[in-house]
Amino acid sequence: xxxxxxxxxxxxxxxxxxxxxxxxxxxxxxxxxxxxxxxxxxxxxxxxxxxxxxxxxxxxxxxxxxxxxxxxxxxxxxxxxxxxxxxxxxxxxxxxxxxxxxxxxxxxxxxxxxxxxxxxxxxxxxxxxxxxxxx
Amino acid sequence: xxxxxxxxxxxxxxxxxxxxxxxxxxxxxxxxxxxxxxxxxxxxxxxxxxxxxxxxxxxxxxxxxxxxxxxxxxxxxxxxxxxxxxxxxxxxxxxxxxxxxxxxxxxxxxxxxxxxxxxxxxxxxxxxxxxxxxx
DNA sequence: CTTAGCTCCGTACTCAAGTACGGAGTCAAG
DNA sequence: CTTGACTCCGTACTTGAGTACGGAGCTAAG
Numbered sequence: 657x658x659x660x661x662x663x664x665x666x667x668x669x670x671x672x673x674x675x676x677x678x679x680x681x682x683x684x685x686x687x688x689x690x691x692x693x694x695x696x697x698x699x700x701x702x703x704x705x706x707x708x709x710x711x712x713x714x715x716x717x718x719x720x721x722x723x724x725x726x727x728x729x730x731x732x733x734x735x736x737x738x739x740x741x742x743x744x745x746x747x748x749x750x751x752x753x754x755x756x757x758x759x760x761x762x763x764x765x766x767x768x769x770x771x772x773x774x775x776x777x778x779x780x781x782x783x784x785x786x787x788x789x790x791x
Numbered sequence: 792x793x794x795x796x797x798x799x800x801x802x803x804x805x806x807x808x809x810x811x812x813x814x815x816x817x818x819x820x821x822x823x824x825x826x827x828x829x830x831x832x833x834x835x836x837x838x839x840x841x842x843x844x845x846x847x848x849x850x851x852x853x854x855x856x857x858x859x860x861x862x863x864x865x866x867x868x869x870x871x872x873x874x875x876x877x878x879x880x881x882x883x884x885x886x887x888x889x890x891x892x893x894x895x896x897x898x899x900x901x902x903x904x905x906x907x908x909x910x911x912x913x914x915x916x917x918x919x920x921x922x923x924x925x926x
Numbered sequence: 927c928t929t930a931g932c933t934c935c936g937t938a939c940t941c942a943a944g945t946a947c948g949g950a951g952t953c954a955a956g
Numbered sequence: 957c958t959t960g961a962c963t964c965c966g967t968a969c970t971t972g973a974g975t976a977c978g979g980a981g982c983t984a985a986g
Binding site: 755762 | 898
Binding site: 811813814817821832833834852857858859 | 942943944945946951952953
């Protein structure tokens, strides 16, 4: 292994995850991340799983999940109360699919716009408005 | 026509669009919507295009566009400076496609989770973490 | 052993996207 | 012509997601 397996300080962790140190601390306050107990009078150390978690949070967030929703997703992690977790996942799935549908429409419209743009010699009457109205 | 063609008050407009009156006013302040000039000493009236615009804003927003980005999208509406508009649209398209990719992965993972959940007799070690890490 | 550059912690500030509020004007129905 | 609902407008508050700050306490390198 080249990467520090279990020895990152908060600064290194933040750097590796591409976020601000304060952001890590913020997530800890929000209980989205554990804060490793520190060797009495010392400085906390983080490992790969912590890095993974920050990345997870950021990914989910980029998809439009709020931190509260991310917290829900993270609760799915421990296999306990399986049926509840499943219901949760199903709800999120529906959610995600709705988003996908919307995004695909927008993709189509944008694609169309890009293609037709300038084609008609300066005659662009943007079709997005129409396309998005029925949403 | 059954719908009031061009005679909505701000309250009716907001209602029709499913938003708060204050939200309309907020959008006006942000220049996302025009405010129709009011008959001297009177009350402003809104028409279908205004309704369409609110819906557009809300739709784009649901897809994760910020109000500033929505403003950009709306600038595409008038066909002027076509090349600029096209570049704009292309950037947004790339953006949208990145989102789509992410969302599809999440969809797959969630689907998988739902399917396998409870299958292994209470053994759910959520695979989302792994799946999202490489994002 | 000192010191620069961390970490830790609390508190406070910022920014986006609204929401709420309160007084004054308007308008339509009784 | 008054009353109740609604508009207009400014200002202020809220919530989510961080950022910034400042005084401590560590700790590794010279």
